[in-house]
Amino acid sequence: MALATDETVRDFPEATPMGQPLDWSWLRGTRAEWGMNPVPGRRGLTMMDIATGTYGEILDEPPYRSMAPRGADIAEDTPDMGYILNHKSQVWADNVIELYEEAVARQWSSARDIPWNELQELPSDIEHAMCQLCTVLTEIEMIATDLPAKWMWRMNHHFVEAKMFLATQIMDEARHADVFRKRALANGGGLLLAGSGDESLLRSILEAKTYTQASALLHLLGEGFILDVFRQGEMIAPTHVEKKIFRLSMQDEARHVAYGTMHIRQAISGDPDVAEEIHEALDHGEKFLIEFGTSPVLSSALAMLLGGGSEHIEDKGFPLQAQMATKIFTSYLARCERAGLNRIDRTELPLDLLGIDLSKFDKSGV
Amino acid sequence: MSSRVNQLGFYQDLADLMNSHPEQYETLGEVDFTLGIVMVDDHGADLRVRLSFEELGCSEVSPLSEGTENGCDCWLKGDLPAWEEMFEDITANGLATGRRTINSLTLLGDRIATMGDDPMGVDKFFRFNQTIQQFLDGAAQLVPATA
Secondary structure, eight states: OOOOHHHHHSOOOSBOTTSOBOOOHHHHOOSSOOOOOOOOBTTBSOTTTTOOGGGGOOOSSOSOOSSOOTTSOOOTTOOOOOOSBOSHHHHOOTTHHHHHHHHHHTOOOTTTSSOGGGOOOOOHHHHHHHHHHHHHHHHHHTHHHHHHHHHHTTBOGGGHHHHHHHHHHHHHHHHHHHHHHHHHHHTSOOOOOOSSSSHHHHHHHHTOSSHHHHHIIIIIIIIHHHHHHHHHHHHHOSSHHHHHHHHHHHHHHHHHHHHHHHHHHHHHHHOTTHHHHHHHHHHHHHHHHHHHHTOHHHHHHHHHHHHTSGGGIIIIIHHHHHHHHHHHHHHHHHHHHHTTOOOTTTOOSOTTTTTOOGGGOOTTOO | OTTTTTSHHHHHHHHHHHHHOTHHHHTTOOEEEEEEEEEEOTTSOOEEEEEEEEETEEEEEEEOOTTOGGGSSEEEEEEHHHHHHHHHHHHHHSSOOGGGSHHHHHHHOSSEEEEOSOHHHHHHHHHTHHHHHHHHHTHHHHHHHHO
């Protein structure tokens, strides 16, 4: 331990002039590593750069359950914070540090980065459909803030980067709720129908019994679905303004899905029995997702947008919607495969109806 | 324009444009992504390009040998006319419109498809999509120089 040697021999006061005791032990040396000298890369000093030595050692089962930072010399009498997620596989993903830095670097502003003044007056049916879609999206986006918030305070602080990443997810989702709310109001329309067919899915995510079940429902199922809706949204957007909204939101959503996919993989790798728990959650979640995805309100709005207006709902809207549904559920099943979950043999999704031909199923899902 | 989209130099021009205006990419944030472009020509003159994006720029434009696509995070494969139509739309409108954005084209996937061996690499296409779109939209600014 390198120390400022002059200070080791000096006598320091044992109390303040007010009589409060002082502890100078931190100056005389601790068990923590000193002199790491991380070197900033071209992107600056990232969390990857400082994950060196014991600071970068993510233990499977950390010995403390406190908010003391990993790598510090932790006092033996540090209080237990009552964390319940104390095993690495319960929260971690191997890509989480990189995703955190990426999230920090790629934040955007719904106020400044969307060219709101370039919105164009749209035909009434398209404007209504866009506003309805924005209403649904505004309603469901905040589940991805509430869910991590429910679990983060139960996560061992040793896994701080996972908590930091989830904090970025919370910010991202707040921005999504914000940008879709703004879009609903910004072009002469407003919010339309809410609460129809959405809430069962949201409730099932929020009420999941374990964080890993919740993550499977949120990141794999829910956010994976929304990622694909954003991909479609960018395709069906009436103007370049909405395109940019969907594209920027899609980037954020893809980070969340990337974390969830790798977390589930890590969770199953750490405890193979967890797979059955996740399957059970997804058995229920898929039913709610079908209910949500086929809700009369969302379906009709999407068909209107995909058809480019009320005149082409049936000849263009519905066929494209069916094509997109095939894409969405193919992506979902492929994502599960990536995460180490074989849903293909278990799912009760109506694969035939969704146009998914298992004999041609591409596990890459792209 | 159409005559150049199957030439390596065209992508180097796009990269130079991006690198000369990093401030336009600052809001989108830094990128760490290697993207392959595979342009299939019926006459056998396929173009394969590796685009390496780092920080706020495109650090490398290089030929991509057939069979080495998996050295990229992911690659986009489509026939030459599909790519030409996309770039023609960009040059005509100043940026990709309608269903000719790279995301929409790959979502439909019938003419240009996203491919990759590493699922997390493929995910990067979505994570950095706006940057890639802005890079491709740069084609609109190359018109005067290439006319």
